[in-house]
Amino acid sequence: MMFESTLVEQLRTVRRLVALTGAGVSQESGLRTFRDAQTGLWAQYKPHELASPEAFQRDPKLVWDWYAWRREAVKAVRPNPGHYALVEMEKRVPAFTLITQNVDGLHRMAGSQNLLELHGNIQRVRCADCYTFTEIWGDDSEAVPRCQVCGGLLRPDVVWFGETLPRDQLEAAVLASRACEVFFSIGTSGIVQPAASLGFAAHNRGAVVVEINAEPTPLTPKATFVMHGKSGEILPRLVKAVWG
Numbered sequence: 001m002m003f004e005s006t007l008v009e010q011l012r013t014v015r016r017l018v019a020l021t022g023a024g025v026s027q028e029s030g031l032r033t034f035r036d037a038q039t040g041l042w043a044q045y046k047p048h049e050l051a052s053p054e055a056f057q058r059d060p061k062l063v064w065d066w067y068a069w070r071r072e073a074v075k076a077v078r079p080n081p082g083h084y085a086l087v088e089m090e091k092r093v094p095a096f097t098l099i100t101q102n103v104d105g106l107h108r109m110a111g112s113q114n115l116l117e118l119h120g121n122i123q124r125v126r127c128a129d130c131y132t133f134t135e136i137w138g139d140d141s142e143a144v145p146r147c148q149v150c151g152g153l154l155r156p157d158v159v160w161f162g163e164t165l166p167r168d169q170l171e172a173a174v175l176a177s178r179a180c181e182v183f184f185s186i187g188t189s190g191i192v193q194p195a196a197s198l199g200f201a202a203h204n205r206g207a208v209v210v211e212i213n214a215e216p217t218p219l220t221p222k223a224t225f226v227m228h229g230k231s232g233e234i235l236p237r238l239v240k241a242v243w244g
């Protein structure tokens with residue numbers, strides 16, 4: 001694959017770069033998307049019946065079990081070459097910010113450091129009442145484990161339907177996007193807000209937008225460079241072309 005020389009030149013001297021990733025990057029690791037994951041006994045539920053504060057209030061055990069099942073699914077997959085290419089980029093760009101909408105933790109597993117997880121991480125568990133994080137909980141098959149501090153129910157530290165994004169992560173994402181010189185949008189359909197607005201914010205402030213996705217998105221008309229395909233194939237080649 002050949003890359004446009006202007007892109008290669010730009011990346012060699014870029015100081016501030018933001019990369020936003022979405023479900024497509026996880027899918028390339030073999031992880032099914034939220035809706036695709038609703039197979040078997042989970043297929044009868046609508047997404048908001050498994051991933052909303054109301055669902056947790058109504059049937060905490062159902063929601064807990066759904067996330068326990070998804071955590072197991074993540075254990076079976078590994079970061080792909082796209083994840084690792086972003087780690088390489090971070091080593092070479094002075095100010096690199098990775099923003100992800102994925103909750104699987106694969107970027108962290110690959111070794112990305114300056115990472116904003118906009119939608120949380122299913123590997124983390126916290127109290128639904130007092131917000132205390134915990135890494136150890138009893139696996140009682142009968143009931144949802146409870147917080148050691150206040151006795152509240154434990155829940156995954158992910159953003160559910162109807163919940164707001166973690167403010168510190170979102171603010172940092174907006175600031176980085178406004179300040180960057182190059183903005184990568186990778187494997188994201190560009191329709192889930194507020195993440196979808198970040199590429200537009202970067203473009204409005206004069207950043208060069210690079211899109212890598214299987215198909216066009218609402219951001220495509222604003223992108224200077226558009227590459228249709230798999231990030232796990234395109235990103236490693238790009239890193240090699242620029243810094244290899």
Ligand SMILES: [Zn+2]
Nearest residue numbers: 127130147150
């Ligand atoms: Zn608590």
